[in-house]
Structures are given as structure tokens and as C-alpha cells.
Amino acid sequence: MxxxxxxxxxxxxxxxxxxxxxxxxxxxxxxxxGNMIHNNRSxxxxxxxxxxxxxxxxxxxxxxADSPTLGRICSKAASNAALLARHRTGKQILLPxxxxxxxxxxxxxxxxxxxxxxxxxxxxxxxxIHTKYPGLSTRQLGIRQDETEKHIITSDGGEMxxxxxxxxxxxxxxDKGPDGPVQxxxxxxxxxxxxxxxxxxxxxxxxLEKVYQETQDMKDTVYAQAGSFDCVLDSRLAxxxxxxxxxxxxxxDFVLNGSIAGDYLNQAVxxxxxxxxxxxxxxxxxxxxxxxxxxxEGTLAEDCVIIDKGILKSYMHNKESAAMLGMQLTGNARGxxxxxxxxxxxxxxxxxxxxxxxxxxxxxxxxxxxxxxxxNGQADATSEFMFGIALGYEVKNGxxxxxxxxxxxxxxxxxxLKTVTMVSDDMYWTASGMCGKKQSIQVGMGGPAIKCRVNxxxx
Amino acid sequence: xxxxxxxxxxxxxxLGADKALVIFTQSESSEFNLIYKELNLLRSLESSDIxxxxxxxxxxxxxxxxxxDEASLEEAITELMQTVAESNPDPAxxxxxxxxxxxxxxxxxxxxxxxxxxxxxxxxQEMKDMYPDVLFDATISHTHSQTRFMNSNGVxxxxxxxxxxxSTMFTAKxxxxxxxxxxxxFRASNLDRPCMEINQSRELIRQIVEQTHPGTIPQxxxxxxxxxxFVLGDLIQTLxxxxxxxxxxxxxxxxxxxxxxxxxxxEKLTITSRxxxxxxxxxxxxxxxxxxxxxxxxxxxxxxxxYPIATYAANKTGKPVAKCHPYNLVIxxxxxxxxxxxxxxxxxxxxxxxxxxxxxxxxxxxxxxxxxxxIKDGKIVCPVKETMISFNLIEAMNSIVDFSRETHNxxxxxxxxxxxxxxxxxxx
Numbered sequence: 001m002x003x004x005x006x007x008x009x010x011x012x013x014x015x016x017x018x019x020x021x022x023x024x025x026x027x028x029x030x031x032x033x034g035n036m037i038h039n040n041r042s043x044x045x046x047x048x049x050x051x052x053x054x055x056x057x058x059x060x061x062x063x064x065a066d067s068p069t070l071g072r073i074c075s076k077a078a079s080n081a082a083l084l085a086r087h088r089t090g091k092q093i094l095l096p097x098x099x100x101x102x103x104x105x106x107x108x109x110x111x112x113x114x115x116x117x118x119x120x121x122x123x124x125x126x127x128x129i130h131t132k133y134p135g136l137s138t139r140q141l142g143i144r145q146d147e148t149e150k151h152i153i154t155s156d157g158g159e160m161x162x163x164x165x166x167x168x169x170x171x172x173x174x175d176k177g178p179d180g181p182v183q184x185x186x187x188x189x190x191x192x193x194x195x196x197x198x199x200x201x202x203x204x205x206x207x208l209e210k211v212y213q214e215t216q217d218m219k220d221t222v223y224a225q226a227g228s229f230d231c232v233l234d235s236r237l238a239x240x241x242x243x244x245x246x247x248x249x250x251x252x253d254f255v256l257n258g259s260i261a262g263d264y265l266n267q268a269v270x271x272x273x274x275x276x277x278x279x280x281x282x283x284x285x286x287x288x289x290x291x292x293x294x295x296x297e298g299t300l301a302e303d304c305v306i307i308d309k310g311i312l313k314s315y316m317h318n319k320e321s322a323a324m325l326g327m328q329l330t331g332n333a334r335g336x337x338x339x340x341x342x343x344x345x346x347x348x349x350x351x352x353x354x355x356x357x358x359x360x361x362x363x364x365x366x367x368x369x370x371x372x373x374x375x376n377g378q379a380d381a382t383s384e385f386m387f388g389i390a391l392g393y394e395v396k397n398g399x400x401x402x403x404x405x406x407x408x409x410x411x412x413x414x415x416x417l418k419t420v421t422m423v424s425d426d427m428y429w430t431a432s433g434m435c436g437k438k439q440s441i442q443v444g445m446g447g448p449a450i451k452c453r454v455n456x457x458x459x
Numbered sequence: 460x461x462x463x464x465x466x467x468x469x470x471x472x473x474l475g476a477d478k479a480l481v482i483f484t485q486s487e488s489s490e491f492n493l494i495y496k497e498l499n500l501l502r503s504l505e506s507s508d509i510x511x512x513x514x515x516x517x518x519x520x521x522x523x524x525x526x527x528d529e530a531s532l533e534e535a536i537t538e539l540m541q542t543v544a545e546s547n548p549d550p551a552x553x554x555x556x557x558x559x560x561x562x563x564x565x566x567x568x569x570x571x572x573x574x575x576x577x578x579x580x581x582x583x584q585e586m587k588d589m590y591p592d593v594l595f596d597a598t599i600s601h602t603h604s605q606t607r608f609m610n611s612n613g614v615x616x617x618x619x620x621x622x623x624x625x626s627t628m629f630t631a632k633x634x635x636x637x638x639x640x641x642x643x644x645f646r647a648s649n650l651d652r653p654c655m656e657i658n659q660s661r662e663l664i665r666q667i668v669e670q671t672h673p674g675t676i677p678q679x680x681x682x683x684x685x686x687x688x689f690v691l692g693d694l695i696q697t698l699x700x701x702x703x704x705x706x707x708x709x710x711x712x713x714x715x716x717x718x719x720x721x722x723x724x725x726e727k728l729t730i731t732s733r734x735x736x737x738x739x740x741x742x743x744x745x746x747x748x749x750x751x752x753x754x755x756x757x758x759x760x761x762x763x764x765x766y767p768i769a770t771y772a773a774n775k776t777g778k779p780v781a782k783c784h785p786y787n788l789v790i791x792x793x794x795x796x797x798x799x800x801x802x803x804x805x806x807x808x809x810x811x812x813x814x815x816x817x818x819x820x821x822x823x824x825x826x827x828x829x830x831x832x833x834i835k836d837g838k839i840v841c842p843v844k845e846t847m848i849s850f851n852l853i854e855a856m857n858s859i860v861d862f863s864r865e866t867h868n869x870x871x872x873x874x875x876x877x878x879x880x881x882x883x884x885x886x887x
Contacts, residue, residue, distance in 0.1 A: 031547075032709060032710065035547065035549040035551075036518075036546055036547035036549065037549070037709075037771070038521075039518075039519065039520045039521065039542055039543070039546045040520075040521040040522070040523070041520075041521070041522045041523075041538070041542070042522065042523035042524070043523070043524050043525070043526075044508070044523075044524075044525045045525065045526065046506070046525065055497075056498065056499060056500070056501075057499060057500040057501070058500075058501050058503075059500065059501070059502040059503070060502070060503045060504070061502075061503075061504050061505065061506075062505045063505065063506055063507050063525045063526065063527075064505075076503050077503075080501035080502070080503055081501070083501060084491075084498045084499070084500070084501050087498050087576060087580065088497055088498055089497070090495075090497040115541075115542055115545050116545050119545060119546075119547070123547075137711040138710045138711045138712070140710060172710070174710060174711050174712060179821050180714045180820050180821050181711055181712050181713075181714070181820045182820065183712065183820065223823070226679055226825075226847060226849055226883055226885040227678070227679065227885055228887070253494075256495055257495070257594045257595075257596065257628075257630065258594040258630045258631075258632050258637060260637060324495075339502075339504045339506065341500060341502065374816070375816050375817045376816050376817065377816075378814045380639045380640055380814075380829070381630045381637065381639065381640045382630075382637055382638070382639055382640075384639060384827070384829075384844075384845065386814045386815065386816070386826075386827040387816065388815065388816010388817055389816065390816070390817070405819055405821070405823045406816065406817065406818060406819035406823050406824060407816075407823075407824075407825045407849070408814075408815055408816050408824070408825035408826060408827060408847065410814075410827045410845065410847060411845070412845065455845060455847060455885075455887065456825075456847075457824075457825020457826070457827075457847040457848070457849040457883075457885070458825065458849055458883070459849065459883055
């Protein structure tokens with residue numbers, strides 16, 4: 001990103017403002033059955049000014065990064081705020097402040113790979129799958145790296161320059177089943193540039209074998225029974241449970257718009273075995289998939305303990321919601337592109353691991369299901385949620401049975417979490433997620449396996 | 460825009476490219492947001508986007524940028540020529556053949572900001588006066604965009620359009636109980652009518668209040684489902700994506716890879732892509748390749764008539780390039796009103812919103828019925844909670860009972876209500 005001096009065009013007479021310069025970059029190489037079908041790169045950059053005056057916000061943005069444009073968008077943001085302020089009847093609030101300054105640039109310290117090296121890495125894996133699993137009807141492999149670089153200054157003294165990279169390897173295997181195609185899929189990777197995560201294709205072979213076995217399992221599936229069952233949700237599902245089922249209901253803008261979590265502060269909403277945190281950047285001495293050190297309002301980003309041993313303790317905030325609810329800032333204000341306003345967004349939402357072993361959790365179920373992989377999820381203000389289940393297995397008398405056909409699990413989060421009786425001691429981060437809430441944005445989510453009571457769709 | 464597109468194509472050919480394609484879009488939008496029931500945020504956005512595709516020796520590379528200064532463009536094409544050289548060949552890569560240049564202009568190109576503020580104020584006032592138990596946000600925006608699509612075979616299409624977009628998200632709290640949230644959304648070429656009066660907006664908001672007190676339904680039964688137009692549109696897109704799209708065909712995920720002309724669904728089902736439909740606010744005039752999009756029945760009386768696929772997938776699978784796309788879809792209305800459809804339903808669910816995962820390749824799926832109602836003996840009994848509908852999407856399209864007279868026009872798709880049988884419904 002070509003850095004630009006932003007302080008020269010500061011708007012005057014405003015209650016608060018922020019100016020952002022941002023570039024989003026992406027590289028993608030995909031192979032389908034040995035053919036390179038995607039070789040794409042993109043970059044999108046520009047500037048944005050957001051102004052706050054008399055209780056209203058104005059925002060203006062442009063892809064151009066020059067001094068006259070910055071002056072123009074700053075004026076436009078201020079006039080937009082003034083225009084709305086004239087139509088408002090609500091009271092004006094004083095925005096709180098906890099500014100921080102810092103630079104966090106996570107460029108790899110290793111020798112960056114050339115395009116040809118990345119291409120050869122994927123091609124090597126493609127050749128391996130083709131040779132090892134010749135019966136597959138389709139194999140699709142790809143790598144994608146996204147980078148978000150931002151420079152933000154705010155009128156209350158916040159300033160940050162960050163570059164956050166994520167890199168992924170995607171694997172899709174398709175085979176012929178008795179009733180048509182069956183598939184196995186995995187997104188591997190997370191925080192860092194590609195060179196930080198991968199060095200040798202052989203390191204991926206074990207995961208490829210798991211994807212292949214799951215594809216084979218899908219050849220002989222049964223319908224799940226419709227109804228309520230004891231289930232073990234694998235650690236691969238824990239993140240989406242934390243994010244969709246609980247996380248969204250505790251975003252303070254949802255709370256202000258009536259989320260059920262607004263009624264439950266400091267009350268028991270889960271089993272005492274359950275603690276849930278939206279981690280700002282570091283957990284267990286390791287950088288999380290989407291680290292946020294300072295948010296897009298220049299606020300110091302701090303961990304937000306949402307549920308502590310079953311008790312709902314806090315919500316996630318931006319400046320406006322913290323002021324309206326009289327609570328502490330948490331540093332959750334984030335915008336995805338240069339032209340996006342900061343919204344309250346989760347960062348790395350996780351359930352804290354417990355002490356149980358996954359095998360013992362499965363063994364404890366008489367009749368139920370082991371649910372492993374989700375392909376999407378949605379939340380509701382009532383805390384009712386649903387996840388699409390792409391991979392799961394029957395459990396009978398403590399033993400795994402056949403795989404089940406695609407289904408949906410649902411529940412009311414604050415009811416379901418009270419049924420949790422076991423929490424495993426492992427931890428899995430899902431790092432490839434994008435959360436859609438007006439803007440699609442990178443999020444991390446994770447957790448251990450949990451045993452609970454779940455509603456399933458089926459026959 | 461013309462100058463930049465031409466210059467990029469000429470420069471790429473000069474540098475040794477066999478073929479090139481450039482799509483250049485510039486847009487401005489104004490977005491007025493009601494947040495926490497008050498006018499809260501006004502955004503004014505300007506954006507540019509250039510996507511450059513280069514083809515050389517049966518290889519392809521693509522770069523998208525939003526900087527249009529000379530240095531940025533030159534840097535992009537230099538990088539593209541390097542990466543295309545290191546790409547892998549596939550003879551299926553190609554661009555659209557020559558066609559006569561075309562120019563399209565559609566919609567209101569200049570926003571009426573005062574009208575936007577007035578429509579939002581009117582909406583907020585009715586919400587506060589008539590539905591005091593409802594919490595809501597709402598947004599109205601106007602977007603004006605210009606797109607130039609050019610390739611080295613002489614394809615040259617200009618599109619300039621303007622449209623308004625309304626969305627609202629709402630939930631109700633009453634007597635210590637709360638409803639699920641629901642949404643209303645549309646794109647329109649004008650704001651001549653209040654937002655409440657377009658599609659089912661007012662009815663959805665009325666319903667949200669009674670949904671604070673759902674009833675109990677039988678634990679499990681097999682019954683009929685009436686899908687609301689929004690839900691049907693989503694499932695139709697899913698069906699096309701799963702079996703008739705580029706990815707489904709080239710990844711061997713389709714159950715119907717060579718079924719052109721075959722009857723796959725109920726003869727009551729006709730799905731037509733209507734890219735010039737004057738009733739739709741956002742018309743997709745061209746395909747992703749740049750061909751002028753034709754009006755085409757993808758499914759006609761249950762028979763598959765077209766795979767709406769682009770050049771690469773067509774070449775890869777030996778099928779014709781469709782010159783149609785899976786957008787601006789229309790299902791024609793039926794004879795019965797929604798009220799009559801309900802009256803003819805013995806036992807089932809009126810599904811006003813569906814929260815679901817992807818169906819399996821075989822079409823098996825389950826969805827949570829949100830903002831929905833239990834129907835028994837031809838009458839709405841109560842709103843439901845925590846209710847799951849399990850069915851097979853392909854079987855559902857073969858078990859269509861009827862479509863409603865009422866339709867919903869979201870601006871890019873027009874759908875009626877659809878009733879089908881044989882779904883497993885489980886309540887709590």
C-alpha cells in the first residue's frame with residue numbers, strides 16, 4: 001500500500017472523526033483435475049473519512065489517494081453528518097474513548113515464494129491425490145491468500161497501521177456413490193502468509209487421507225432421525241457454535257435491537273462447564289486467526305469474556321453501543337473494505353476447552369449422533385440458531401455407526417448450552433470463515449468438542 | 460472508460476497476449492441508514508473496479524484492481540503477462556465471439572436524496588405509530604454505475620444503470636416474549652410508493668408482533684409446505700447452482716450432467732431468465748462472458764431446456780454456450796390466492812423464512828422454519844417455534860401442488876408462493 005499523509009486534511013468542528021487508508025489484496029490459484037482453472041489476483045484500496053456530529057454519522061470514501069480527494073471526502077463526511085443531524089430527534093451521546101497507537105505488520109520473515117513455487121506446491125498435491133486415489137471422479141485443490149492493510153487515525157488519539165494475512169489450502173474430493181456424487185471438503189490454514197504455514201506438500205498428506213476417508217464414508221449414509229438427541233459436536237463445530245449461536249446475540253448492536261441476551265446479563269445461560277471468550281488477538285500464547293490489536297475506531301482491543309462458567313458477563317462493543325449501554329469499550333469495531341463503516345464484529349470467538357476426552361464423550365452416548373463438519377450457519381435475536389451439517393455419524397451404544405446424510409441442527413443457544421455435560425480438552429480453530437453482517441469480514445472461531453442435546457432434521 | 464479499456468486490450472496484445480477481456484465499472488452510491496429507530500449514518504461512496512483477463516497459449520490469468528492511474532494499470536498488465544506465462548494451459552479457456560456493440564441505459568441515474576429521507580422518515584413514523592413493539596433498522600440507498608465490457612474479439616457493451624435499494628431488519632418484544640427477526644428487501648427503479656406498500660413488507664411487520672407468542676405443533680408429521688416467494692427464490696438458485704451451473708458440471712457434482720431435453724421436475728415448474736423484463740429494477744443484460752443475455756426458459760414445464768453456463772464450462776463439457784444466465788429469474792403466478800392455498804392445505808407449514816444448510820448432491824436437506832405458521836384443516840393455527848422441515852429438493856420440485864397468484868418482486872427475481880407435499884415436519 002502506498003502510504004499517504006492523512007493528517008493534513010483533518011475536518012474541523014466535529015465531535016469525533018476517523019480517517020482510514022486501506023488495501024485488501026488476494027491471490028488465488030486453483031486446480032481442477034490437474035487443470036489450473038483459476039489464476040487470479042486482486043487489490044482494492046482507497047480512503048474513507050467518517051465524521052460524528054450532533055448524534056449523527058457521515059461517511060465518504062474514494063478509491064483515489066491524493067490530497068485533493070482526501071479534502072473532498074472529509075468535507076463530504078462532515079456535510080453528511082450535518083444533514084442527518086438536522087433530521088434527528090434523539091438525544092446526542094458522548095462517545096467514550098480508550099485510544100491506542102501501534103504498528104502490527106505480519107509480513108513473513110521467510111523468503112517469499114514465487115508464483116511458480118506456489119503453483120508447484122498445489123500441483124504436487126494434485127498429483128499425489130490423482131495417484132493415491134485414482135477412483136475419484138473430481139479433485140479440486142487451491143490456495144488463497146488474503147491480506148488486509150490499514151492505516152487509521154482518529155480524533156481522540158488512536159492510530160494504527162496493520163497488515164493481517166491469512167492463507168488457506170482448499171481440498172475437494174468427489175466420488176461416485178450409489179445415489180450420485182458424494183464429496184469431502186476441507187479448508188486448511190489460517191493466520192500468516194503462505195510461507196509461514198506451508199513448506200512441504202508431504203505435511204498435508206495426512207489431512208488428505210482424512211478427507212478421502214470421509215468421502216468414502218459418504219457412500220453409505222443413512223437419514224438422521226428428526227428430533228432431539230444427545231450429540232457430541234466435534235471441535236470442528238465448536239467455533240460455529242460460539243460464533244453463530246452465542247456470539248451474534250451478544251454483539252451490542254443486536255442487544256440494542258432486542259436480542260434476548262439483553263435480558264440475561266449476569267444470569268446463568270449455560271452449564272458451568274461453559275466459558276466463552278471473544279479473543280482480541282492472542283490465546284494460550286499463540287496469535288489467533290484474526291488478530292485485532294486496535295480496532296477501526298482506534299480503541300485498544302481487549303478480550304471480551306462473554307460467558308464465564310455459565311454466567312453471561314459482557315457484550316461486544318463499538319463506541320456508540322458502549323455509550324448507549326454505559327459499558328466498557330472492547331475494541332470490536334471493524335470494517336472490511338476501505339469504504340466500510342466499522343460495525344461491531346466478532347474477532348476470535350471461542351469456547352474454552354475442558355477436561356474430557358473425545359473418545360469418552362462418544363462412548364457415553366447410548367443413541368445419538370457425532371456431528372463433525374458444518375457448511376454454514378445462521379443466528380437469530382432469540383439465540384435460536386441453525387447449522388448445516390455436512391458430515392456426521394450415528395452413535396449407538398457408545399460406538400460410531402454409519403455416516404448421516406446432509407442435515408441441519410438447530411436449537412436455542414441459551415437452552416442448548418445448559419444441556420452441556422462434557423467438554424473436551426482439545427482445541428480447534430476455524431480460520432477460513434467470513435461472517436456476513438452487512439459486510440462480509442474475516443473471523444476466527446474455535447473450541448473443543450462438547451456433548452449436549454441437539455435438534456436434528458431428518459426422517 | 461472506452462479509452463482505458465481499448466488501451467489495456469491493445470497493450471496486452473502488444474505484449475504477446477492472444478486474447479484479452481476487460482470489464483471496467485465505476486459507481487457512486489448514497490446510503491441512508493436508520494439505526495436504533497433514528498437516522499444515524501449517511502454514506503457517500505465512489506468506487507472503480509477493473510478486471511483484466513489475459514489469454515496466451517491456452518493459459519489464462521486474471522487481475523482485478525481499483526486504481527486507474529497509468530502507473531497502476533501498467534503494473535497490473537506487466538504482472539499479468541508474467542503470471543499467465545507461468546500458468547498451465549487448458550484449451551477450454553476462451554472469450555466471447557464478436558457481436559454487434561450494444562449500449563444499455565436503465566433506471567433513475569440521479570438519486571433524489573430528499574425523497575429517500577422522506578421515505579425513511581415515513582417508514583420510521585409508521586413503525587413507531589402502528590408497531591410500537593417492533594425494534595428495527597432500515598436502509599435506503601441509491602446506486603449509479605457505468606460498466607464497459609470489451610474483449611479482443613470486438614465485444615463492446617456499455618451499461619449505465621441506477622436503482623434504489625431498501626432493506627429492513629426487525630424483531631418484536633411483547634409481554635416479556637420476543638419473536639425471531641425477519642427482513643424485508645427489494646431493489647426498485649423508483650421510490651414512487653411507500654416502502655411499506657411494496658411486496659409483503661407491511662404484512663411481514665404485522666406478523667412479527669404475533670410471532671412473539673408461538674404455539675405448539677405436533678412433534679412429527681408428514682405434510683405440505685407453502686414456501687414464501689423469498690424462500691422459493693433461494694431454493695431455485697440453490698437447485699440451479701447444485702445441478703446446472705458451471706461448477707456443478709465441471710466438478711461432476713450434478714445429478715443431471717447430460718439431461719438437456721429431459722423431464723426432471725413437475726410439469727408445473729417453469730423457470731425463465733428474463734434479463735430485459737421491464738418489471739425488474741436490476742437487469743443483467745449480459746452473461747459473465749459478455750454475450751447479450753437472452754430470455755430463456757431454463758426449465759420449461761419440468762423439462763431442462765438450457766444449462767446457463769459460460770464459455771469455459773461449455774467447452775469443458777462439450778455443451779453449447781448458453782448465452783443466458785441464472786439471474787432475473789421468473790416463475791409465473793398461479794391461479795389461487797395465498798389464502799386459497801392455505802384453505803386447501805390439510806396439515807402443513809406456511810414457511811415465511813428458511814434457515815438452512817446446503818442440500819446434499821442428492822437434494823436431501825432440512826431447514827428451520829422461521830417466522831412461519833402451522834396450518835391445520837385449511838386454517839392458520841399459530842406461529843411456530845423451533846420447527847424443522849426435512850425434504851428432498853428434487854422431490855419437492857416433483858411434488859408441486861400449486862403456485863400463488865401473488866408474487867414478490869425483489870428487483871432481480873419475481874417469485875410466487877409455492878406449495879408442495881411430502882415434507883417431514885418436526886416441532887418441539
